[in-house]
Amino acid sequence: MKLEDNLKETLEGRTLQPSENTWNALAKQLDAHNKKQHKKLFWWFGIAASIVGVVLISTLFFKNTITDISKPTLVETQKTIKDVNDNNVVKLQEQVAETVDMTNKIIETPKQEIKTSFQKTQKIITSENHKEAIAQTQPKTENNNKPLEILNAETILEDLKVESIVAQINDLKEKGTISDEAIDALLNQAQKEITLQKLYNEDVKTVDANALLQDVETDLQQSFRDKVFEALQTSYDKVKTAVAQRNN
Amino acid sequence: MKVIQLHNSNTKLIDKAAKNNREAQHILYEVHAPKMLSVCRYYVKDVQKAEEVLLNGFFKAFTNLKRFKNEGSFEGWLRKIMVREAISFLRQQKQIEFSVDDVQTHHTYTNNIDTEIELNEIQQLIDQLPEGYKMVFVMYAVEGYKHIEIAELLNITEGTSKSQLFKARQLLQEKIMKLNKPKIDTNEVRR
Numbered sequence: 001m002k003l004e005d006n007l008k009e010t011l012e013g014r015t016l017q018p019s020e021n022t023w024n025a026l027a028k029q030l031d032a033h034n035k036k037q038h039k040k041l042f043w044w045f046g047i048a049a050s051i052v053g054v055v056l057i058s059t060l061f062f063k064n065t066i067t068d069i070s071k072p073t074l075v076e077t078q079k080t081i082k083d084v085n086d087n088n089v090v091k092l093q094e095q096v097a098e099t100v101d102m103t104n105k106i107i108e109t110p111k112q113e114i115k116t117s118f119q120k121t122q123k124i125i126t127s128e129n130h131k132e133a134i135a136q137t138q139p140k141t142e143n144n145n146k147p148l149e150i151l152n153a154e155t156i157l158e159d160l161k162v163e164s165i166v167a168q169i170n171d172l173k174e175k176g177t178i179s180d181e182a183i184d185a186l187l188n189q190a191q192k193e194i195t196l197q198k199l200y201n202e203d204v205k206t207v208d209a210n211a212l213l214q215d216v217e218t219d220l221q222q223s224f225r226d227k228v229f230e231a232l233q234t235s236y237d238k239v240k241t242a243v244a245q246r247n248n
Numbered sequence: 249m250k251v252i253q254l255h256n257s258n259t260k261l262i263d264k265a266a267k268n269n270r271e272a273q274h275i276l277y278e279v280h281a282p283k284m285l286s287v288c289r290y291y292v293k294d295v296q297k298a299e300e301v302l303l304n305g306f307f308k309a310f311t312n313l314k315r316f317k318n319e320g321s322f323e324g325w326l327r328k329i330m331v332r333e334a335i336s337f338l339r340q341q342k343q344i345e346f347s348v349d350d351v352q353t354h355h356t357y358t359n360n361i362d363t364e365i366e367l368n369e370i371q372q373l374i375d376q377l378p379e380g381y382k383m384v385f386v387m388y389a390v391e392g393y394k395h396i397e398i399a400e401l402l403n404i405t406e407g408t409s410k411s412q413l414f415k416a417r418q419l420l421q422e423k424i425m426k427l428n429k430p431k432i433d434t435n436e437v438r439r
Contacts, residue, residue, distance in 0.1 A: 003424065007390065
């Protein structure tokens, strides 16, 4: 019989019984390993759960804030539009027709309210969810020409002031007491009066912040002073042409 | 029919053990431990240390049982784990030394020695071999590994594996001859 075959055959057939403690030791090792695995799993589950929790809370929080913002907007919109239409705009139209001073006091507040309410109305129209609101606000969008009327009232006020200043300057001219300083003083006073009337809201007894902002914007437009100078120049040109024609 | 039933029951047992069923693990241990301890004993002289290797091997097997795909035999898979565990144990003990003497591996040696050696004597002969020789010899002659596999497992070259095997065979042959000589002598005296 060959050596290696004999060796292999003999060794292959051999079995050795391990001691009893070996299994116990193995069982203990396996138990310890399982505990470690459970701990690992526990930590992983904990981390996963906390991540899910944070995501849920954050989504809920953001959803709530969005709804909080949108709901009151709708309610306010309806009220302001009603107020504007029922009281202020009608009053405004009447008062503009009557006196310039009274008009100036009323103009600013409704003007802004109409502007804001007009924007809000547009928002409501675009949202499909609130059909009732659309039904209520849609007729009120027909008042688009009202801000134009208010703007016209503003220009009327300025024109009236211009006329009065020109008249005063002409008086001074006739009296012979005209000077650059006197004209400047008159212009400054008139300008102050106009800006005050624009900013100060007589109904609420407060200065309108939006009006202040708009005041800055109006600087870009033609100033009151320019208008006065323009009016003086045109009257001067008229006199000049009249004298020239008479001489001819 | 019986073979199929046995296979199915064995597969179920392995599945249970993979799910950390202690009872199933114990049954698998009881069935395979004696054979596996013998395998460990090929490499490790001390039985207690061989048991230590066995324990570590079973621990690794049970904790990685999900990787066993029931494609080969469970015993073969377990056996490979035990061999690897024995090698790493001997590495930890720093008992492996591969002599790098220039040996002509093409030398023939006689494998045709007609001998009947007792089991204990075989194990003793193997134990007497240097660790390097012993591991390569057992892996090649008993476990059936190829030189390329042995080289990979022991982190040596294929040539070293071959030279180690050659030396182991030479040494074993000498020892067996010595063992046989007194027997022959006693037989002659009896005649």
